[in-house]
Amino acid sequence: MISEIPEYYFERDVEWYDWLQSNHDKFKAVLLIFYKLETAMPTMR
Amino acid sequence: MKKKAITAIFLLCLSLSFAQLLQEKNNFTRQDSLRGSITPEREWWDLTYYHLDIEVKPDEKFISGKNTVQYKVLKPHNRIQIDLQSPLQIEKVIQNGKELSFTSEMNAHFINLVDQQEVNTINSLTLHYKGHPREAKRAPWDGGLSWKKDENGKHFVATSCQGLGASVWWPNKDHMYDEPDSMLISVTNPKGLTNVSNGRLRNLEENDDNTVTSHWFVSNPINNYGVNINIGDYTHFSETYNGEKGALDMDYWVLSDNLEIAKEHFKDAPKMMKAFEHWFGSYPFYEDSFKLVEVPYLGMEHQSSVTYGNQYKKGYLGNDLSGTGWGLKFDFIIIHEAGHEWFANNITYRDAADMWIHEGFTAYSENLFLDYYYGKEASADYVIGTRANIQNDRPLIGQYNVNNEGSSDMYYKGANMLHTLRQLIEDDGLWREILRGLNKEFYHQTVSSQQVEDYISKRTNKDLTSFFNQYLRDVRIPTLEYKMKDGKLNYRYTNIIKGFDMPIQVELDGYSHWLFPNSEWQVLKTPAKTFNIDRDFYIETKEI
Numbered sequence: 001m002i003s004e005i006p007e008y009y010f011e012r013d014v015e016w017y018d019w020l021q022s023n024h025d026k027f028k029a030v031l032l033i034f035y036k037l038e039t040a041m042p043t044m045r
Numbered sequence: 046m047k048k049k050a051i052t053a054i055f056l057l058c059l060s061l062s063f064a065q066l067l068q069e070k071n072n073f074t075r076q077d078s079l080r081g082s083i084t085p086e087r088e089w090w091d092l093t094y095y096h097l098d099i100e101v102k103p104d105e106k107f108i109s110g111k112n113t114v115q116y117k118v119l120k121p122h123n124r125i126q127i128d129l130q131s132p133l134q135i136e137k138v139i140q141n142g143k144e145l146s147f148t149s150e151m152n153a154h155f156i157n158l159v160d161q162q163e164v165n166t167i168n169s170l171t172l173h174y175k176g177h178p179r180e181a182k183r184a185p186w187d188g189g190l191s192w193k194k195d196e197n198g199k200h201f202v203a204t205s206c207q208g209l210g211a212s213v214w215w216p217n218k219d220h221m222y223d224e225p226d227s228m229l230i231s232v233t234n235p236k237g238l239t240n241v242s243n244g245r246l247r248n249l250e251e252n253d254d255n256t257v258t259s260h261w262f263v264s265n266p267i268n269n270y271g272v273n274i275n276i277g278d279y280t281h282f283s284e285t286y287n288g289e290k291g292a293l294d295m296d297y298w299v300l301s302d303n304l305e306i307a308k309e310h311f312k313d314a315p316k317m318m319k320a321f322e323h324w325f326g327s328y329p330f331y332e333d334s335f336k337l338v339e340v341p342y343l344g345m346e347h348q349s350s351v352t353y354g355n356q357y358k359k360g361y362l363g364n365d366l367s368g369t370g371w372g373l374k375f376d377f378i379i380i381h382e383a384g385h386e387w388f389a390n391n392i393t394y395r396d397a398a399d400m401w402i403h404e405g406f407t408a409y410s411e412n413l414f415l416d417y418y419y420g421k422e423a424s425a426d427y428v429i430g431t432r433a434n435i436q437n438d439r440p441l442i443g444q445y446n447v448n449n450e451g452s453s454d455m456y457y458k459g460a461n462m463l464h465t466l467r468q469l470i471e472d473d474g475l476w477r478e479i480l481r482g483l484n485k486e487f488y489h490q491t492v493s494s495q496q497v498e499d500y501i502s503k504r505t506n507k508d509l510t511s512f513f514n515q516y517l518r519d520v521r522i523p524t525l526e527y528k529m530k531d532g533k534l535n536y537r538y539t540n541i542i543k544g545f546d547m548p549i550q551v552e553l554d555g556y557s558h559w560l561f562p563n564s565e566w567q568v569l570k571t572p573a574k575t576f577n578i579d580r581d582f583y584i585e586t587k588e589i
Contacts, residue, residue, distance in 0.1 A: 031052065
């Protein structure tokens with residue numbers, strides 16, 4: 001098995017900043033998901 | 046399937062609150078004991094063979110079929126424990142043509158045997174079962190059945206169940222201490238899709254009802270969570286690798302659309318085989334071949350059919366977990382999961398508490414791969430880089446007999462402990478002999494951490510008791526406190542267990558020197574002006 005790294009998806013940068021404010025000291029690493037432009041999904045840029 | 050990019054963000058800070066969140070579980074239940082201990086209904090019989098024969102209906106997310114369990118009687122008994130997790134249900138149990146009664150206690154089922162169980166005889170019973178198995182929530186960590194579809198809308202189904210237990214999708218003796226000597230896996234699935242399981246494809250039948258049945262035979266012992274089915278629109282290519290035990294078939298099963306990219310990307314597989322046969326000895330399952338099988342989740346060490354879902358990227362989904370750049374020199378899933386063929390599938394923990402044997406050695410295998418192709422410095426950079434991922438929240442060894450894993454630090458703290466041990470041994474030839482020796486001494490066996498520790502101590506002729514106790518059974522990282530003043534170096538360890546006295550290598554004015562610290566202050570007279578501690582030792586330092 002591989003070591004688990006939690007995945008997070010934020011539609012806007014401000015959500016990511018808010019998350020960091022509350023959680024920066026709780027994890028060593030996280031995976032952030034960015035959707036590609038052609039998907040038209042809201043995502044951080 | 047939406048196209049997305051995934052970026053790793055490292056939050057390099059102390060994690061006190063996370064450590065609190067992950068406090069060790071102490072409220073174990075009866076279910077934990079039934080799952081994690083060698084109960085009286087398990088200990089009297091020795092597995093010899095399974096024949097798992099099931100039909101998978103992806104449209105209905107449904108499986109049904111039977112598992113024949115063959116065993117040798119070690120001592121007389123008339124109840125046998127078989128595990129199968131709800132919502133799957135046992136329909137009936139047959140032995141010698143007679144239907145047997147059983148009682149159930151959560152996921153453990155106790156079957157009342159009618160016929161005499163004579164010592165040393167080989168008996169078998171067949172369990173018929175069916176149902177909608179637990180769907181994986183976040184495979185492979187929170188596993189079960191992954192009922193996915195590929196980009197063409199075709200079914201893409203896979204199992205993953207480490208920790209959770211193989212009884213989440215088939216009835217078996219769900220404890221790691223016992224493995225069948227061989228196994229046949231027969232899977233019926235809709236025509237147009239292919240099932241790939243462990244071992245070699247013995248034959249393929251086309252049925253009248255628009256289904257196909259594949260029979261995969263595993264000729265070596267296999268652990269429960271290593272058994273897997275993978276159903277999809279697969280295509281296949283292969284190569285022959287000339288390894289330590291002769292010609293090894295290396296087969297690759299990928300989704301049809303990914304054939305070309307896989308042919309290029311999977312060149313890491315023979316590179317892996319060459320490096321790991323060098324370090325660990327011959328691949329342990331030549332008879333069963335080696336396979337990489339694409340799946341709809343990140344990957345898993347299924348024996349002789351290592352599953353792959355790293356999106357054909359280098360690193361871990363395109364990211365370097367060491368932060369040094371070296372992690373992008375290889376596909377993390379190919380190297381890590383295939384490394385488990387030696388440490389997990391060949392040498393297997395008897396109890397989940399000792400899972401570090403799988404993950405510590407395999408995380409360490411990542412830098413041995415780098416060592417083989419890029420040298421010792423690259424290897425050291427990588428493993429030292431991964432220290433940023435260590436939480437030091439709980440010990441690496443969990444609690445025994447309750448299916449309890451230790452801290453997730455078993456990966457990178459485990460790897461750094463082994464890297465430190467290599468420095469202590471100070472003889473790379475011997476270190477390689479020990480790694481190869483472990484795979485020979487414990488070939489196709491289930492083992493305890495203590496057995497592994499004792500073997501290494503014996504081979505190194507060093508008493509490593511306090512070393513292993515410090516790194517495996519305590520959360521603290523030894524801290525070397527020191528001060529240099531008036532031509533003297535004062536030093537001692539803090540943050541250690543009683544008796545910890547690991548020597549370390551330092552540089553005094555650029556010259557290498559061994560120190561032998563313990564919990565007491567020691568003094569070294571030296572005219573040196575500079576003092577550096579070898580970064581290869583996983584310790585903290587504090588200048589007083």
